[in-house]
Each structure stands twice: as structure tokens, then as C-alpha cells.
Amino acid sequence: MIDTRSYLAVVPAYNEEGTVTRVIRSIQDAAPEFDVLVVDDGSTDSTGDRAEEAGARVLRHPFNLGIGGAVQSGFAYAREHGYKRMVQVDGDGQHDPAEIERLMEAMDEDRSLDMICGSRFLTRDRDYVAPVSRRTGIHIFAFLLSRIVGQRVTDPTSGFRLYNRRAIALFARDYPHDYPEVEAVLMVHFHRLRMREMSVRMFQRGGGVSSISSGKSVYYMIKVLLAIFIGLVRARPVVDPGDEAPVAAAHGI
Numbered sequence: 734m735i736d737t738r739s740y741l742a743v744v745p746a747y748n749e750e751g752t753v754t755r756v757i758r759s760i761q762d763a764a765p766e767f768d769v770l771v772v773d774d775g776s777t778d779s780t781g782d783r784a785e786e787a788g789a790r791v792l793r794h795p796f797n798l799g800i801g802g803a804v805q806s807g808f809a810y811a812r813e814h815g816y817k818r819m820v821q822v823d824g825d826g827q828h829d830p831a832e833i834e835r836l837m838e839a840m841d842e843d844r845s846l847d848m849i850c851g852s853r854f855l856t857r858d859r860d861y862v863a864p865v866s867r868r869t870g871i872h873i874f875a876f877l878l879s880r881i882v883g884q885r886v887t888d889p890t891s892g893f894r895l896y897n898r899r900a901i902a903l904f905a906r907d908y909p910h911d912y913p914e915v916e917a918v919l920m921v922h923f924h925r926l927r928m929r930e931m932s933v934r935m936f937q938r939g940g941g942v943s944s945i946s947s948g949k950s951v952y953y954m955i956k957v958l959l960a961i962f963i964g965l966v967r968a969r970p971v972v973d974p975g976d977e978a979p980v981a982a983a984h985g986i
């Protein structure tokens with residue numbers, strides 16, 4: 734039986750041998766109370782071995798499922814092992830683990846929050862400026878989502894997010910696959926969970942290539958816009974994360 738603590742950092746990684754060790758080390762330094770799980774999404778390089786060498790737990794997908802599948806494996810692991818909270822930190826070095834403590838404090842201050850999203854657009858000092866095509870897409874998604882969910886959303890594609898048990902339960906059951914972040918905000922809204930954004934620093938990719946290269950950004954835009962509209966019309970699966978409450982109660986939460 735693996736002994737688990739209360740908090741899990743999930744690092745989705747696809748061919749990130751150049752950055753994954755540094756990411757794991759910076760999580761271990763900045764947030765030592767977190768267990769670290771690297772989801773090696775069918776990498777063809779030595780991402781998994783590097784992660785093990787750095788002392789992380791490694792979940793290896795036999796083949797590449799894509800970012801949505803990689804992160805959902807993290808949610809399933811978090812639920813299976815009874816973690817109270819889970820944070821996603823990308824394996825490419827774009828997220829700053831030193832910001833995890835601030836996300837945790839915000840969730841401690843307001844226990845009714847189920848998801849806290851790190852936004853790079855709420856801070857003036859930007860270490861990273863996304864390419865114009867990508868930024869345009871993000872602002873269009875942000876505009877649409879803010880109207881649909883009735884609260885200001887500035888960075889709907891950020892993967893740097895902290896989740897509590899209710900959100901873990903929801904996403905362990907159902908998590909979007911391609912470019913999941915935007916649809917996940919819709920799901921939180923339609924399942925009456927609560928979210929807020931916080932300003933965080935975002936860095937350039939530390940190596941490798943983004944899943945959204947400039948050539949792909951038009952496909953990305955259309956795909957996510959379609960997902961938003963389908964999200965609006967699709968029937969809501971009756972998934973009440975609340976039914977985890979008995980388990981939570983049993984754990985004295």
C-alpha cells in the first residue's frame with residue numbers, strides 16, 4: 734500500500750525529458766507537502782525514466798492519449814488514493830511551483846471554492862507573452878465564457894489549476910480530451926461548482942514543442958469554439974460530486 738498524503742501535484746508530460754526533472758525538483762522545493770505524480774503520456778523520449786530518477790511517482794500511458802487523457806489519469810489517481818487537493822503543473826516548465834502556496838492559501842481562505850485557476854492575464858509583469866494568434870483565441874474564449882458562466886474569466890486555457898475533492902470527483906468521471914481547459918470551466922459552471930482566478934506568473938516553454946503550434950491554432954480555435962457550443966446544448970450528465978460527501982464525511986472532512 735503506497736502511503737499517500739493529502740495533496741497531489743500532477744505533471745502531465747509528453748516528450749519533456751529536457752524539463753521534467755527541473756519541474757519535479759521545483760515542486761519538491763516549493764511545495765514539499767505535495768506528492769508528485771508524473772503522467773507520462775506515451776512519450777518516445779526518456780521522460781518517464783527522468784521522472785523516476787527525480788523521485789516522482791510515474792504513471793505511464795502505453796500510448797499517447799493527449800493532454801486531456803493525461804490529466805484525467807491524474808484525477809483518477811487522486812480520487813483512488815483519497816487526496817484532498819490536486820494541482821496541475823505542466824511538465825514543460827511554463828508553470829511556477831512557487832505559486833502553489835498562494836493557490837492553497839486562497840482555497841484555505843474560501844472553502845467554498847472547488848477550483849482555483851492561475852491566470853497570466855491578471856498580472857502586469859508578464860514573463861511570457863503568447864503568440865498573437867493564440868492570444869486572440871484566448872481572449873475570444875474568455876469573452877464567451879465570462880458571458881456564459883456569469884463571472885469574469887481571463888485565462889480559460891491555463892492548465893495551472895488547484896482542485897478540491899469535489900472537483901477531483903467530477904473530473905475523475907468526466908474530463909474533456911482535446912484542449913480540455915476551456916470546456917472544464919463550463920463543466921464546473923454547469924455542475925454548480927465554484928471557481929475563481931488568481932494572478933500567476935507563466936514562463937516560456939522550457940523545451941519541446943507546444944501542442945498548439947501556429948499552424949494548428951486555427952484548428953484549435955474552431956475545435957474549442959465548437960466545444961463551447963456543444964457544451965451549451967449537450968444534456969448534463971447527472972453527476973453530483975456531492976455523492977462523494979459520505980466518503981468525505983468518513984474521512985472527517
Ligand SMILES: Nc1nc2c(ncn2[C@@H]2O[C@H](COP(=O)(O)OP(=O)(O)O)[C@@H](O)[C@H]2O)c(=O)[nH]1
Pocket residue numbers: 744745746747748749774797798799800803823824825827892938942943944945
Ligand atoms: N503537446 C502535448 N502535450 C501533452 C500531451 N500529453 C501531455 N502533454 C503535456 O501537457 C502539457 C501542456 O501541453 P502544451 O503543449 O505545453 O500546451 P500549451 O502550454 O497549452 O501550449 C505539457 O506538459 C505536455 O508535456 C500531448 O499529447 N501533446
Ligand SMILES: [Mg+2]
Pocket residue numbers: 823825827938943
Ligand atoms: Mg505548455
